[in-house]
Amino acid sequence: MKIIRNIAEMQKYSDSIRRAARKTPHIMGFVPTMGYLHEGHISLVNAGAKDCTKMAVSIFVNPAQFGPNEDLTKYPRDEQRDLTMLEETKSVDCVFIPSAEEMYPEGYAAYVNMENEMTKTLCGISRPGHFKGVMTVVAKLLNAVKPDKMYLGHKDMQQAIILTKMIKDLNYDTEVIICPTVREKDGLALSSRNSYLSPEERNTAPVLYKALQMAVSMSELGERDAAVIIREIKRKLKEDRVEIDYVEIVNPMTLEKTEKISGSALIAAAIFVGKTRLIDNAVIRVSE
Numbered sequence: 001m002k003i004i005r006n007i008a009e010m011q012k013y014s015d016s017i018r019r020a021a022r023k024t025p026h027i028m029g030f031v032p033t034m035g036y037l038h039e040g041h042i043s044l045v046n047a048g049a050k051d052c053t054k055m056a057v058s059i060f061v062n063p064a065q066f067g068p069n070e071d072l073t074k075y076p077r078d079e080q081r082d083l084t085m086l087e088e089t090k091s092v093d094c095v096f097i098p099s100a101e102e103m104y105p106e107g108y109a110a111y112v113n114m115e116n117e118m119t120k121t122l123c124g125i126s127r128p129g130h131f132k133g134v135m136t137v138v139a140k141l142l143n144a145v146k147p148d149k150m151y152l153g154h155k156d157m158q159q160a161i162i163l164t165k166m167i168k169d170l171n172y173d174t175e176v177i178i179c180p181t182v183r184e185k186d187g188l189a190l191s192s193r194n195s196y197l198s199p200e201e202r203n204t205a206p207v208l209y210k211a212l213q214m215a216v217s218m219s220e221l222g223e224r225d226a227a228v229i230i231r232e233i234k235r236k237l238k239e240d241r242v243e244i245d246y247v248e249i250v251n252p253m254t255l256e257k258t259e260k261i262s263g264s265a266l267i268a269a270a271i272f273v274g275k276t277r278l279i280d281n282a283v284i285r286v287s288e
């Protein structure tokens with residue numbers, strides 16, 4: 001497993017792989033991460049390893065996607081543990097670990113942004129500038145790694161939809177593959193931020209998954225009015241004494257708010273358990 005910390009070297013490595021494989025071209029898969037890896041990330045690596053002949057993973061805690069009062073400085077980091085986990089998959093050919101100075105040297109000025117319904121809703125409301133930071137860093141990572149396929153998790157569905165749109169609009173030659181959320185036995189979606197939870201908060205955290213499942217059940221029982229479902233989910237979450245950031249039902253492609261559910265919809269929510277912000281979502285599918 002090769003470790004690269006420099007953009008030019010990363011580009012050289014990708015180019016050399018392509019040149020070395022003139023007869024049977026390599027398919028380069030890529031999993032972008034902020035490190036402190038868990039089984040969710042590993043499932044993305046494993047999905048990639050099935051489709052691709054080479055796999056690259058990046059580890060970079062991207063300052064540009066954190067707001068001034070967010071958790072950039074205390075975001076969990078453990079490079080050695082991450083490298084061991086990646087080595088154990090036996091599927092990763094290269095880990096790209098640039099420094100903040102490498103990605104954003106002094107005088108850095110170019111950002112990728114998109115101002116539309118996709119970025120102005122859900123997490124975009126309480127985390128202004130977050131998706132601009134995500135788009136910018138992923139654009140830079142794609143230019144460094146030059147992957148054929150990029151693997152993203154369903155838990156961060158808004159991010160995946162925005163990045164898919166960015167890739168299309170900016171003509172990146174990379175396919176996005178969205179993989180299922182990996183969960184603990186009690187339903188809590190795996191997230192590096194779960195490490196912030198105290199034992200008591202950890203016991204409370206699965207309420208988010210349970211509430212979303214309740215929404216799915218309501219729709220299966222015939223409820224089509226998004227406002228009714230949202231009201232019920234908020235009532236349940238308040239009963240469980242967590243602070244709600246948002247609960248919304250949206251179109252799963254455009255993220256526009258849905259009033260009457262037909263076909264499929266996405267119920268997405270963000271809550272605070274103590275000081276930790278958790279997000280999750282579930283797909284609602286109804287027959288017309």
Ligand code: PAF
Nearest residue numbers: 032033034062134137156
């Ligand atoms: O989902 C994440 O961990 C990050 O937002 C990403 C895609 C690695 C960009 O920093």
